[in-house]
Amino acid sequence: MSTQAEPRLATDGGPVAEGALLHRLRRLPRPSRRTLLLTLLCFAVTFGTGMRAWSSVGLGGFDLGIFDQGVRGYAHFQLPVSTLKWYHHNFPPGFSLLGDHFSPVLALLAPLYWIWDDPRSLLLGQALLFAAGVPLIRRIARHNFAHADQRLRDRAADLAGLVYGLGWPLLVASQVGFHEVGFAVPLSLLMLERGMARRYGTLLVAAVLLCCTKEDMGLAVSAYGVVLLWRHRRTPEQRRARLVGGVLLVMGVTFTVLAVQWAIPAMGGEPGYYWNYQTLGPNASGAVHNVLHDPALLWHAATDHALKPLLVLWLFGTLALLPLRSATVLCALPLLAERVLSTNPNHWSVARHYDAFLWPFLLTAAIEVLARMHARGRTTAVPRLGVSLAAFSLLASVPLGLMELAIPSNWTAQHDEKSLIKAASLIPSGVWVEADNQIAPRLTARDHVVLVDQVPRGCEYVLIRTKNRSFPFASPTEQAARAQLLLANGYQQVWSSADGGVLLLHRVGDQPIPGEHVPGPGSKPIQDVVPGDVGHDLFKG
Incomplete structure (x- = not known):
């Protein structure tokens, strides 16, 4: 009796192995194939976006270098200490990143460093976490369209996966480096999906992990508790x-x-370190007291700058205002209120990672509204509205990330950045370095790195720019003055770019530097002064 031979797998990854892989993919059910393809697409785009920013030296010590130092500590079974954060913001000795934002879940990324000891492993991990949300958002779409026919359920799941995976909040978060939001996105989706499936044990696990992602995520968890209580208030x-x-x-x-x-x-x-709500009061208790006596303070704080209502309009407008008709939007409100009530202009634009925290709740809410409309008989309008919503959301992704991937020049370092790379290659391993923000992540794997800022630290090497402003300086003049101060007090120039815009200095003397300071016991944390040009454009940081 003849039998059909199994496909032979080649050990060298040649045509036979590729053919076997394609054969196995074809044998998967069509929904599973689409889930896999959309998951791979999300991973490729978000990881590619992060790598493009890395290749162009667009990722700084704040915040990729900070998280690299912290997760590297976990990988060595130590606390997540970051000298970049510690020194620059003047925290006392013993400070770890758990004293900045309480995010113990980041310890789960430590194994990545046992495989690839490089800051880019965080970009890889974040892209994998974002991609893990694709199967979840597809399940959410299927739960909501369970009343519809198979064809519409498949279409809803496909569009949901595509809009989520190429969503502009994920692209923006990827191009500004790594943050806790990498965990917040899939865990939020898991919590919502398990709630729909009535699998409450897994829901509680997801909620606990979400609380451990960042201290304010507990507010989103509580809001989801309110959603469950409201939705099931009449179902004994x-x-x-x-x-x-x-x-x-x-x-x-x-x-x-x-x-x-x-x-x-x-x-x-410090408990009040991130209190940026001076319009409401000097602290949380003062704000509550003031708002209770004058509720109009909330409206004033939320509308005292034009970017704040524009931010809200953009977030909901790119989803055709649909989330406003679902109770799930309550989960996003505490996180959105943190930003629109803030006096810190860094919170008002869409050029940072903050919108990705909201993305799972807003997109899920939009899907719920579309499904409810279909269940109520609007069977012809819903598919068109869903396609239009997807097109509008994806259109917003083009200028906020997708277009960057398609332009080759965006993948290469410019003049200053090339000079920073060259200078960094001259720094020995294992030394203390005060580094320009943009080059810091390329040194954290091998050196003790602090941020070069307005305060001298007395490190062995200093890598600084003098002609183009770099965080946290207010002007290039300030940076040039900092370099001259060091050259006059025990440092010598080791290397300079052709135009003198990038300098590498080495300490050769032991005389004290005017203003030199290293945080010690009793140091009080300080915040950065936000530059005057921040907070004037919705699409710029």
């Missing part, structure tokens, strides 16, 4: 859902309070 048989909702409501707020008031100070931070 869903007593378990109401119980879980109550647990989430209490757990989320409790975790946020404990993290801010106890865990962060225990790790060397």
Whole structure:
């Protein structure tokens, strides 16, 4: 009896192996193939976006270098200490990143450093985490369109996966480096999806991990508890859902309070370090008191700058305002309120990673509204509205990330950045370096790196720019003066770019430097002064 031979797998990855792989892919059910392809697309685009920013030396010590130092600490079974953050913001000794934002979940990335000991492993990890959201958002679409026919369910899942995976919030977050949002996105989706599937055990696990992603995510967890209580208020048989909702409501707020008031100070931070709500009051208790006596303060704080209502309009407008008709949008409101009530202009634009925290809730809310419209009989309008929404959202992704990938010049370093790379190659391993923000992540794997700023630290090497402004300096003149101060007090020039815009200095004397300071016991943390040109453009940082 003849039998058909199994496809032979080539050990060298040649045509036979590739043919076998394609054969196995074809044998997968069509929904599974689409899930896989959309997941790979999301990973490729987000990882590519991060690598493009790395290749052009567009990722700085703030914040990629900070997280590299912190996760590197976890990889060596130590606390996540970052000298970049510690020195620049004047935290006392004993400070770790858990005293900045309480994000113990980042320890889960430590194994990446056992495989690839490089800051880019964080870009890889974040892209994998973002991609993990594709199967979840597709499940969310299928849950909501369970009443529809198979064809519409498939179309809804495909569009949801495409809009999510190429969503502008993920692209923006990828091109500004790595942040805790890498975990927040898939965990938020997992919490929402498990709630729809009524798998409350896994939901609670996701909620706990989400609380451990960043201290304010507890507020989103509590908001989802409110959503569950509201949706199941008239369904006696869903007593378990109401119980879980109550647990989430209490757990989320409790975790946020404990993290801010106890865990962060225990790790060397200060409870009110990120209080940026002076319009409301000097601290949280003062703000509550003032708002209770004058609720109009909230409106004033949310509209005292033109970018704030523009931010809200952009977030909801790119999803055709649909999220406003779903209770799930409540999960995004605490995180959005943090930004529109803030006095820090860094929070008002869409050029940073903050919108990715909102993305799972806003997109899920939009899907829920479309599904509800279809269930109520608007069967012809919903497919057209869904396609239009997808087209509008994806159109927003073109200038906010997709277009950058397609321009070859965006993948290469410019003059200053090439000079920074050259100078960094001359610095020995294992030394203390005060480094320009943009080059810092390329040194953190082999040196002790602090940010070159307005305060001299007395390090062995200093790599600084003098003709183009670099964070956190206010002007190139200030940077040039800093370099001259060092040259006059024990440093000599080791290397300079042709135009003198990048200098590498080496300390050869032991005389004290005027203004030299290293944070010690009793140091009080400080915040950066935001430059005057920040907060004037919705699409620029």
